[in-house]
Amino acid sequence: MDIPVVTSGDARIPAVGLGTWDLRRRTCVRMVEQAFRLGYRHIDTAEMYGNEREVGEGLRASGIDRDDVFITTKVWPDNLAPADLERSIKESLARLRLAHVDLLLIHWPSPRIPLPDTIGALCRMKQAGFARHIGISNFTVPLIEQAVRLATEPLVTNQIEWHPYIDQSKVVASCRRHGLSVTAYSPIARGRAGGDAQLRRIGMHHGKTAGQVSLRFLIQEGAVVIPRTSNPERLKENMAIFDFELDPGEMDEIRGLAGGARVVDWSGAPNWD
Numbered sequence: 001m002d003i004p005v006v007t008s009g010d011a012r013i014p015a016v017g018l019g020t021w022d023l024r025r026r027t028c029v030r031m032v033e034q035a036f037r038l039g040y041r042h043i044d045t046a047e048m049y050g051n052e053r054e055v056g057e058g059l060r061a062s063g064i065d066r067d068d069v070f071i072t073t074k075v076w077p078d079n080l081a082p083a084d085l086e087r088s089i090k091e092s093l094a095r096l097r098l099a100h101v102d103l104l105l106i107h108w109p110s111p112r113i114p115l116p117d118t119i120g121a122l123c124r125m126k127q128a129g130f131a132r133h134i135g136i137s138n139f140t141v142p143l144i145e146q147a148v149r150l151a152t153e154p155l156v157t158n159q160i161e162w163h164p165y166i167d168q169s170k171v172v173a174s175c176r177r178h179g180l181s182v183t184a185y186s187p188i189a190r191g192r193a194g195g196d197a198q199l200r201r202i203g204m205h206h207g208k209t210a211g212q213v214s215l216r217f218l219i220q221e222g223a224v225v226i227p228r229t230s231n232p233e234r235l236k237e238n239m240a241i242f243d244f245e246l247d248p249g250e251m252d253e254i255r256g257l258a259g260g261a262r263v264v265d266w267s268g269a270p271n272w273d
């Protein structure tokens with residue numbers, strides 16, 4: 001089955017990708033290889049995950065053509081000064097053994113390094129051909145607006161924490177206004193959604209699991225989802241979300257779960273607003 005794409009400008013982002021945070025060594029190689037064999041065409045990594053080498057190895061082991069896949073990596077906030085950003089992407093490409101990534105993201109904004117310097121450098125990395133597309137991650141509404149004003153190349157996504165327990169409507173609306181797609185990270189709330197009784201009950205009407213309902217909810221909200229798993233069976237489960245549809249009542253019920261709880265720790269993050 002071909003996975004649908006979400007478009008932003010001329011970027012065509014497969015709507016489901018495999019998240020790889022915390023996938024290490026052989027597990028990472030095996031899961032990436034297996035994901036591609038099953039039909040995934042999108043992998044999310046980052047210099048901080050320490051697994052770019054394994055992601056590249058998994059891609060080559062799968063035998064899938066490089067041009068048929070969408071690989072995202074991210075630059076860590078310590079490396080957002082222009083010279084560091086350029087070094088960082090070159091090192092990522094060397095570890096991945098690729099000539100370019102499909103999407104290069106600023107992993108988190110840095111309060112230390114001026115955003116104009118970072119966005120300028122990010123745009124130059126696209127112009128230099130190291131990344132086909134560029135974007136941002138963990139950007140708040142005011143920062144999205146600054147970034148869009150500064151960018152001379154299109155920003156195609158903002159990757160943010162999004163699952164049924166968090167209301168991201170303000171950030172999502174800002175992304176839409178500025179033509180960015182939204183990529184939902186932690187889309188199963190690090191496993192919590194998989195055990196949710198309400199999502200399970202909704203899923204029973206469709207012959208689907210609670211995890212699939214969480215992913216399908218985000219897809220119907222227009223997001224790209226990047227669930228992570230270290231379990232080959234769940235690779236299949238997490239992509240089998242295009243053969244059912246949640247009705248408006250079910251969508252509203254799931255929206256009602258949002259209580260604002262994040263699963264990713266922002267406590268070390270400065271106040272960027």
Ligand SMILES: NC(=O)c1ccc[n+]([C@@H]2O[C@H](COP(=O)([O-])OP(=O)(O)OC[C@H]3O[C@@H](n4cnc5c(N)ncnc54)[C@H](OP(=O)(O)O)[C@@H]3O)[C@@H](O)[C@H]2O)c1
Nearest residue numbers: 019020021185186187188189190191194211227228229230
């Ligand atoms: N940009 C950022 O700052 C940022 C931050 C966090 C994450 N991310 C990216 O987003 C990806 C996904 O987020 P995440 O890893 O935080 O969390 P997640 O994908 O929401 O959850 C992963 C957890 O859920 C379990 N799981 C997977 N599929 C399931 C299913 N169908 N039913 C029930 N449980 C399921 C997995 O366990 P098993 O392994 O046992 O299946 C794993 O423990 C990351 O891997 C990373 O690529 C980006």
